[in-house]
Amino acid sequence: MNGIKKTNGYNFLPHDFLTLFYVIIIIFIVLTHYNSLSFAYMHIFTHLLGVAFIFLIAKYDRNKNKLITLIHYFYPILFFTFIYQETGRLNQLFYDGYFDKLLLYWDTKLFGKSPIYWFYELIPQRIISEYFHFSYAFYYLMVPLTFVYIYKRKKDNVLHYMFTLCFSFYIYYLIFIFFPAVGGRTFADIYAREGYLFKKIVDYIYLTQEIDGGAFPSSHVGIALVCLLNLKRVGGYFYKIMLILVPSLALATVYCGYHYGVDMITGWISGYILYKISSFLYVRYFSN
Template sequence: MKQFIIDLFKLEKKPVKGLMAYEWVVMAYLVLTLIVIFFMYTTINNPQAMIFGRLRIVALTAAMWVVYRLAPCRATRFLRVGVQLGLLAWWYPDTFEINRHLPNLDHLFAQWEQDLFGCQPALLFSKALPGPIFSELFDMGYAAYYPMIAATAVYYFGWYYKEFNRATFIILSSFFIYYVIFIFVPVTGPTFYYKAIGLQNVTAGIFPNVHDYFNHHQECLPSPGYTDGIFYHLVEDAKAAGERPTAAFPSSHVGVSTICMLLLWHDRNYKLLAILAPFYLLLCCATVYIQAHYLIDAIAGFITAVILFAILLRISRKMITE
């Protein structure tokens, strides 16, 4: 522990002069969405706030760069990563402010779901396993999403530091790639779409186009399951705090958590992998169980995660700190 603390604040001999790779990813996403905002300026609600929000992120990123340059060490590197990971909570609802003005595609995804599986798994899964034990387990898995990401980042920082920058680059890059997809593929997921069209239409296999409905409505169904559960309320509170009718396809919950598992597999940390595996499996199931995603969203999340991991791992092969 003593050596860890010493290493934490030991000044680097060759500090990075510019932005870290993951910060360049943030800036690239920021510029891309800024261009989209300017193109849609007259239709977006309160575009000035979105622009100023991006300017604040630039300022905060610059401030973290200054802090690191004044004291280039592991602690300030971790601070830079922590800030960008924390800002993901700001970027997520931002996708809705853009894609709410694009044609909604839920009717297509719900119909594809029906054609592929002959039913709506998001509607039937919770009915098949309605008990409090299953409900709480799945809600616990869903709530484990950000702790899993944090555990992966902290592990790389504390025990495999030479690839810490690489791991955080992969995690943050995957987030922003998913965010780009969310903007241009406006799918809200069952909890919003089922609420919009009514469960009677869902059970009848009728999936109408709701057009710009979600530009004016953000109501969703309450999560199914044991309503008195601790984790149930944790998930519901999280939905109430920041959930928006956006970001359903592909499931970034499945995608990013899969990437975290692959990062642990990459380092051969089978102990932590085994500890997180039950939470990972519960999380993947929970995305459909709580009706946050269609089953095809979850499947697409897994497939895209494997592809993204392979690509980003190759791109980042030189991001190893000696």
């Protein structure tokens, strides 16, 4: 299959190289700020475990055991949440505070005032709020569902998907470390408060999983676009569904009060740019 690099008995996949490179960057950041970071040794230890895991699975993945091969393809998706949460522990190493005042200023310049203030007031209906919360919550299923769909429909495209996905996620995580912003979550208790099941689900996710600092650009929007562009390569019914859900998700980031307008806009732009760059790199270096 395109993308497999056999090196000294190891079958590395394209996203293995991206993940190893990101781990090296994080270890370097931790080592150079060792005394400023609580439990710095745990960061290093867990990332070294990650390196060991990648080498082990690259060593034993021979495309003979379907389960091992599937894990090799899929494993970054299992780790994204933990890596994301780690950015919340690293994002005060380079800047003390958050850039929300600047983002609110940009929102004001672009829209007169942040869309968070007026979006919900324009369409406050509870059923509309529930739909946008559903769209927002769907993000957390979008990445693995896209993997499953591409894997089942056109398996040769799954490594391209994983490469573009990892490339985009890791760039976003580095931005969150060096340019932390909380986003519009301070408005979430005021705007889009009504809803039903999916409002409660999103509230629970933010209570238990979200960190301060990972708002700009909106990786929800950027990654959703990366998923959509990968699905466009294989077509089918899920791509058509995503043509509706991805724009809804983008609007939901602002409607639900979790992102500023500039977060959403830069999410669209960055997602497209990251997809194009990563696709070019994949074709240039990994497509046989």
